[in-house]
Amino acid sequence: MPISELRERIVGTFAENRKLAASLEQSDKLETSFPHPIFGPLNLKEWLAFHRIHSMDHIQQIDKIKADTNYPSA
Numbered sequence: 001m002p003i004s005e006l007r008e009r010i011v012g013t014f015a016e017n018r019k020l021a022a023s024l025e026q027s028d029k030l031e032t033s034f035p036h037p038i039f040g041p042l043n044l045k046e047w048l049a050f051h052r053i054h055s056m057d058h059i060q061q062i063d064k065i066k067a068d069t070n071y072p073s074a
Contacts, residue, residue, distance in 0.1 A: 003062060010055055017048050 024030055024044065033041035042050060065071060 003066065006062075007059070010059065013055070014052060017051065021045065021048050 021044075030045060031043050033043045034047065036042050036047075036050070039050070
């Protein structure tokens with residue numbers, strides 16, 4: 001799958017997460033936490049933030065790999 005298509009999917013997921021977060025702003029369940037294996041309990045907003053940061057980190061890793069002079073051209 002080309003990186004451009006992967007980016008489109010990630011952007012779509014981010015948009016869905018923003019919509020979800022906006023719809024839950026008034027929810028009393030925002031503080032309910034779920035365990036993360038390294039960071040411990042995270043509430044919903046923390047999970048959404050973590051997901052975005054984590055995904056962006058992977059995108060940057062992919063960009064770095066593709067920028068290497070030894071990376072094969074299409």
